Amino acid sequence: MARTPTKKPAATTRRSSSGARKTAATKDNARKSTAKQDTKTAATRKPAGKKTARKPTTSRRRKSAVVRKRTGVVAGLIKYGFVAAIWAFVLVGGVLAYHAYQLPNITDLDRYERAGATRLLDRDGAMFVSYGALHGRPVTAANLAAPLINALVATEDRRFFSHFGVDPISILRAAVVNLKAGRTVQGGSTLTQQLAKNVFLSADRSYSRKIQELLLAFWLEHRFSKQEILAIYLNRVYFGAGAYGVDAAARKYFRRPVEDLTAYQSALLVGLLKAPSRYNPAVDRERSQGRTRQVLLNMADAGYLTEDEAERIAARPSAIQGAAGVSRNHRYFADWARERANGYAGPGGGDRTVRTTLDRRLQRIAEQAVSEGMKRGAKKGARQVAMVVMSPDGAVRAMIGGRDYASSQFNRATQALRQPGSAFKPFVFLAALEAGYTPKTRLPDAPVALNGWTPRNFDGRYRGEVTLEDALAHSLNAATVNLSEAIGRRRALSVARRLGVTASLPEGPSLALGAGEVTLLEMTAAYAAFANQGRFVSPYAVERIQTSAEGAIYAHDDRPAPQIVETRIVAALNTMLQSVVENGTGRRARIGRPAAGKTGTSQDFRDAWFIGYTADLVAGVWVGRDDASAMDGVTGGSLPAEIWAAFMSKAADGPPRSLVLNTN
Secondary structure (H helix, E strand, O other): OOOOOOOHHHHHHHHHHHHHHHHHHHHHHHHHHHHHHHHHHHHHOOOOOOOOOOOOOHHHHHHHHHHHHHHHHHHHHHHHHHHHHHHHHHHHHHHHHHHHHHOOOOOOOOOOOOOOOEEEEOOOOOEEEEEOOEEOOOOOHHHOOHHHHHHHHHHHOOOOOOOOOOOHHHHHHHHHHHHHHOOOOOOOOOHHHHHHHHHHOOOOOOHHHHHHHHHHHHHHHHHOOHHHHHHHHHHHOEOOOOEEOHHHHHHHHHOOOHHHOOHHHHHHHHHHOOOOOOOOOOOOHHHHHHHHHHHHHHHHHOOOOOHHHHHHHHOOOOOOOOHHHOOHHHHHHHHHHHHHHHHHHOOOOOOEEEEEOOOHHHHHHHHHHHHHHHHHHHHHOOOEEEEEEEOOOOEEEEEEOOOOOOOOOOOOOOOOOEOOHHHHHHHHHHHHHHOOOOOOOEEEEOOOOEOOEOOOOOOOOOOEEEEHHHHHHOOOHHHHHHHHHHHOHHHHHHHHHHOOOOOOOOOOHHHHHOOOOEOHHHHHHHHHHHHOOOEOOOOEOEEEEEEOOOEEEEEOOOOOOOEOOOHHHHHHHHHHHHHHHHHOOOHHHOOOOOOEEEEEEOHHHOEEEEEEEOOOOEEEEEEEOOOOOOOOOOOOOOHHHHHHHHHHHHHOOOOOOOOOOOOO
16 A cells, blocks of 8 residues: 655755765865866966976076076176276376376477587597587488488388387287297387487386386377487487487498498498497497398398398498597597696586597507507516607697506506606707707716716716717717716706706706606607707697687697707707617617607616607607516617607608708
8 A cells, every 4th residue: 555755755855965965065176176286287287389387496596596696796897897997097097197297398309408528639620539428410301311211210110100109019029029038138119219218218117117108109209200200319319439319420430421321331320229339340340240231131121122232231341430440549649638628728518629639640650550569578578658749849649658548547658757767868968069069079988976876888888088979879878977067967957947847857966867757748849849940849739629609719829939949059969869860779760761869768677768750750659667667678779769660660751851950
């Protein structure tokens, strides 16, 4: 039977409905959870063909931080670098401004004062020595010979015409060379820089000086043309031998103006710039020629010459004809002449030109005669020599004050006081002639004793009665002392003073035999009075003095000197002194033409003299030792007479002239 459904199923339905709801909710939550998961999955899933964005890992975050930090550092460096650059620019600008402010006045290169120089000219007007810096006349670009410019540029600054005052290529090349060598062997300075340094700056190697040098180089390039810079440089640079400027150098080495310099001469002068003393042709001819050849090859390398032309020019060197080629021994005369010039005109300032009496031909002959003679004399203990050559009016034509000026500047011709020995005897015989004696007057050559002093003849023999002429010709001591005592010693002393001997002389009997001390210059001047027929002689070296500002300030007085010995007396003495040379103690002085003179030998062979003359020249020679020790038998009639004859035989010029004038 059918049953009516109860309410329990309804409850069940409610429960089922609630469970369904729960189940639905659960499913819904599950779907949401699945959707979220799908969303996450979709978010992390890489789309096809694209990178899928992922959440940065710790490592990536660190890298990003480093990049950001580095970017900040770079930005900071740029910022501070820019600031530093600004400050560096300010600092460099300040340094340049400071050194520019410290520069000397550069508005006029010709306003610089220099110490005055003294030029000595020989009797022909050619300069043979200078004291102080010798500056030539300023030359312009138009005066510069093309070979000179080419030699300078090829050797000192090959890119001179293309750089702006500084040559970076040369600086780099020098730096590489010096780095390889480990020391400074090459410089990179341009001619403009060298000019800036030579004219305005010191030679120190400081950075400050280098900065100023660069600034001045830029200024010079801006202010002057290239040709003008070359001219200024060559007017200022030192060429050795005391010559500043190319004009002074051209005249001192070659006796010619700068416009006339040949290629060889130009190369020689440019070669001197590296080391003026080292490459001086008067000091080392071979080294100078080697340096000149190198400069010529530089010119060939630069395209100014072919190599064959350079070698051909180098093979024909030019002779040194100017003052630089004069032997150093001429400096004895030069020093004496300069001293005399200062005495006439004062030391003064400014440039001074002194025309002297020096005859360079005679000076060379004298030096040669002395050199050859002293080679022989050295074997006999002769160590020093002096020689004076003058004309009969006292003009000194040549002078040698010692064997070598470089070793000793003491002038033995003008400063040394030595005993003349028998060379003093002509004063005694001249006094006797003035007292009424004649060359044929006889006097005793016999022993004489004066307060315990007994003079002896050189050979120890006495000849009895002899004539004055024979007594003087054979230099008899006993006869001379007897004559001096007969006429009175004061007569001989008075004659010596009258003839210009100013040295202190003894008044005892030994005066007659030359026991006093005199200079060679005074004795030679005294003999010159015999050659000029009895006129007073004052030896002189200066003819004329001129200054750049005042013109002529001194001129030698050419008026005839006073007559101090009668002509007939001088003629008689000349006859007697000719006998000395012809058949007396001076026979080695014979030269084949009329000549007169006297030998002199001091005690123990300490001094040996010969003073002689022709109608045109007077020359005195002394040989000895500075310590006054004895030589090995050297007498006035040996080595000094030989030197005198060697000189006179070459110096004599023109036909022979008689020494004895007609006095009737």
